[in-house]
Amino acid sequence: MRHAEEVTFGGSGLDRAAQLRGDAAAIDDIWNASTTRVMLLWRGKPLFADGALAWLGCTHPVLDGRKKGAVFLGLEGEAARFAVDFSDWQPEELPDTLNTFLDPSEQRHPDLPENHVFAELRRLMTLLSAREAELAATAKAILSWHRSHAFCSRCGHKSEISNGGWQSTCPSCGGHHFPRTDPVVIMLITHGNSVLMGRSPGWPEGMYSLLAGFVEPGEPMEAAVRREVLEETGVPVGRVSYLASQPWPFPSSLMLGCWGEALGTEITIDPVEIEDALWVTREEMLAVFAGEHSKIAPPRDGAIARFLVANWLADRLD
Structure with missing residues (x-):
C-alpha cells in the first residue's frame, strides 16, 4: 500500500541510535548535554504544552534523581531525546475519568509552567507532527512495559532498567528481559x-x-x-x-x-x-x-x- 506510512504513529525516520544504548558512559554524556531534552509521562499521559509535546532540559529540578530510570529514545541531529516515567507523583485530586477511553482530564505539576499538562495521548495524538507522534508512541509503550515488568519473570526479584532503557536486568539471577510488542x-x-x-x-x-x-x-x-x-x-x-x-x-x-x-x-x-x-x-x-x-x-x-x-x-x- 503506497500510502501506508501516512497513518498516525506511522514513523518519521527517527534515528534511534541503538548502537549507543549499551554504552553507559555515552548515555551519561548525552544525558548531561545542554541540547538534550526529556519527555515526562504520568500514568502513560505525556506532558503537553499548547497542543505539542513539552520537553524539559535534563537540569530541570523535577528530573533530579531520575536519570537512572530514563529511556533513551534516540537522536534528532546531535540532540538526544529521553523519556522519564513520572507516575510516582501524586496530584492533589484524581478524577474519576482516569483510564477511561478518552480521558478528558489534565494534570498540572506545581513546578512546571501553567500551560504544561499531562494529557491523554489518544485525545491529542492528531495534533502532533510525525516526529512527535513517533517519539510519544515509543515513550508511552516502553515505559508501560517497564511498569508492568518491574520484577524478573525467572526468579521474581526486582529488576533494574538497563541498556539505555531498552532492557530489564535482574541483579539476582542475571536474567535479561526485553520489551515486547x-x-x-x-x-x-x-x-x-x-x-x-x-x-x-x-x-x-x-x-x-x-x-x-x-x-x-x-x-x-x-x-x-x-x-x-x-x-x-x-x-x-x-x-x-x-x-x-x-x-x-x-x-x-x-x-x-x-x-x-x-x-x-x-x-x-x-x-x-x-x-x-x-x-x-x-x-x-x-x-x-x-x-x-x-x-x-x-x-x-x-x-x-x-x-x-x-x-x-x-x-x-x-
Missing part, C-alpha cells in the same frame, strides 16, 4: 460494495470500527484474520492481504492492517466478543464520514481503522 490484526473485510463494521461493549455511543484481535502464538497473520472474523461475526473470509501497520501504544500493540474478502454476508455475533456487527455500503460510509448517518458516528482521527476505510472509499488500497 503485541501483534494485533485489524481487518477491512469487504463483500462487493460493503465493509464489515463492529462495536465492542462499553464503547462511546455510535462508535463502530473494523474488527480486530490479537495474533495467537504460532499463528500466521492471515489465519488470525480469518479466525477473528469468524469467531466474532460468523463470517467466513477467503483471500487476505496486508495493507499497513500502526504502532498503537495503548499499551503496546502493533496494529497489522489487512484486507480480507468475505465469502458470505450472514452475521452471527458472539456477544462475549462484540455487541453488534453490520455491513456498511460505500454510500452509507460516505454519510458516516460526513456525520450524517443515523446510527454510526464518524471514525476517530488518528486510528488505523479510519485510515483504512478512507483509503477504501478513495480506491487507494493498492
